Amino acid sequence: MQGVPYLRLLGLVVALTVVTSVIMLIPDWNGEQASTAAPKIDQLLDVAIILSSFVFSVVMVMLGYSIHRWRARPGDESDGAPLHGNTRLEIAWTAIPTAIVLILAAYSWIVLDDMEATASNAMPVEVTGQQYAWSFEYPDENIQADELHVVKDRQVAVEMRALDVLHSFWVPEWRVKRDAVPGAPGSGIDDDFVVTPDRAGTFTLVCTELCGLGHATMRAPVVVHETQAEFDRWAAEQEPIPPEQPQPAAASSA
């Protein structure tokens, strides 16, 4: 094709990819990191951003150059060149994106496995969602609370349940989310997950599954204690789980 500066266009794509990636990697998009999963997910996101910047740059350079170079002069009624395709090019833009998405899939799978690896000393917590409040039970300590307290660097094994409609557990700084589904446990629903907080402090548990009028305000404080001893002191002050479990309400209402 006459006089298309392919090398310079390629250079432009590379330059744009670099510039876009650098700009897009500066902000901490996902905010504070407070679990061992968070840096892994954020790194995965960074890789996705870099590969996406490349694709985006290819599109922008091709589009920008074409409009700049082949815009019809006023009054030019003639047609473009009758190109119907180019098999090598078509194979390239099938194969390269396939490779990119397979890389992303493989990497995602690795991160997922990593996030879900269980530790033997995990602290079990049963999280219950109901319109519009969260409650927490600690079977090992035999206590219940309406705040989630955990220990830094000790894995938490969360078991979710819902009494009425769907709710969803999200602590943005931990990057974990899972729905609480009515009917669990024991019904084949997989709503247990693990997370290992690695920063002490106070966070907020946000409900992210529409659950009715109070959905926007269905939140609970999350406290990550620096040490197990600190947690134990808090646990000693909590109420024991009443022997008779409250029966889940049969029907839901809004």
Next chain:
Amino acid sequence: MIQAALVRPGWWRALAYFLIGSGFGFALVIGLRAIAGLDLFQTEQTGYPHIVVPAITGPLGFLVGIGCFDYWFRWASGAPTIPDDHADHGARTWRDYFKVNTDHKVIGVQYVCTTFFFFFVGGFMAMLIRAELAQPGTQIVDPGVYNGLFSTHAALMIFVFVIPVFAGLANYVLPLMIGAPDMAFPRLNALSFWMLPVAGALFLASYFVPGGAFDAGWTGYAPLSTGAPLGQSFFNLGVQFAGASSVATALNFLVTIITMRAPGMTLWRMPLLVWANLSTSLLVVAATPFIAGVQFMVLFDRVLNTNFFESAFGGDVISYQHIFWFYSHPAVYIMMLPGFGIVSEVISTHARKPIFGYRLMALALIGIVILSYTVWAHHMFVAGMFSWLRVPMMITTLLIAVPTGIKIFSWLGTLFEAKIHLKSTAMLFALAFIVTFTIGGISGVMLGMIPIDIHVSDTYFVVAHIHFVLFGGSVFTIFAGVYHWFPKMTGRMYDERLGRVHFWGTLIGTWGTFVPMHWIGMEGMPRRVADYASEFGAWNLEISIAAFILGAVQLVFLYNMIVSWRYGPKAGPNPWRAKTIEWQVSSPPPIFNFDEIPRVVGGPYEYGVPGARHAIMAGEKAEVKPPERTEAGIGAAS
């Protein structure tokens, strides 16, 4: 006089039959309850059978009354059918657009106008949503009303705007493009159209029933939906009418495309818009029954206590999501593939080039159709479904980006060594679509990656993604299509200056509104909330301002369309000098499209190929005979 009005099909009879239908449904429920010895009125919030049943029989009465079934009833009962005098074909005055009409061109216009009406209603709701969200806290609507607003906003936009407006545009141009005198089943076509206003009216009617509009989101997840107030039943029923309309139209397109192409139009000579609608129709006929079924299951749970999704009685909550997304993921391609077709037409015409890699473009569509049935559970990565299902669904989800990428790159290849004309607003929207849709595709790939989705699922990142693909994707292509075929449909040109104002306003408004939504979502703002943490206040204010600009420029579009339709300069048959067949007839086309069926002799986009022709029209060569096969096809169809 009154008697005559009630016998003839039309609005008076529609009103009468609507009342009769509703009354019958009401009496049926009350009568049966009386016989069974129950309380006459069941008004627990999910019940209300004396309203739900009339909400089915009333609309059916309306459809009968307006005249969708007259011919069939006469035929089915063995009465002599009235020989078709074509009085219900073509439009002579504006009043004809308000009647049952069997002309695909009239139906196309009816579709487009009706769906744009719902676009503006749904858009008005978006403005109310943004007004409420401009500041943290509760200002103009309480959380209950807010939940109703975004649910109805999305239901209107999806079920009675984006999906059907594509059916409307294709209704108009597709038969012309393939050289057919009409759709295969013109009466079914009319019925498909008239079910749409019914669906939209049911969605909107939910605002006037006890408990207010349905408010479980457009996804209507159980058990929130099974326990929700009466309005939810109107969602369940509205989806039935919209779905039936889609399926009937899709069947119509399939038969039309398969059996009614002009002689010489082989598969590889079909314009890509035809390929796109073929693919879409394959998705619609196979997927839509799933949403129809699952909404009936919710309705039955609500009214008949069937307990499909009531976990306390052995129901399975998550199965709702599987069935729902088995339709609703393909539905996102139902909302995109026709737009791909439009963009192919617009770009090749205004760049004066053959589509680059035409066959791969067609095959990519088919690839998307097949893959899109294998990805639904990517909406359920955090739902608590079987965890082994996640990774395979992630891989198929990411792979579907490949055929989509092929399409993007092929459009860019089409621009290579082209003669790009930017004076048409249609072309501007098509080119902008490439960019915005690429971004929507990129955020889609990110959402497909399980660990990232775990973090951003159900946040504003998803809202941003939805709107980049639905507004920056689907709606941009809809605008491209409307501007492109406006001269064909109305015979007049629109004002390009106003078109450019609309274009730039929409582009800037879309980016200003939906780009920052990605950021606040990643940082922690969940979706579907009327109130939010005050740290997100600044961006939400910016988003609302951009949204109001976006909303306001749509009025420029409305003004341009209405005024140009009436007063625009005459367009002539082929203002864009395009090659496909719809441009070779007058604007608007004659009542039966062609005096003689054209003969197709080459590909649809042979720009720049010396001496190449796509079709030979009647009168150009006297020896061309109207082909037997097509005539028979039409005869059998009516």
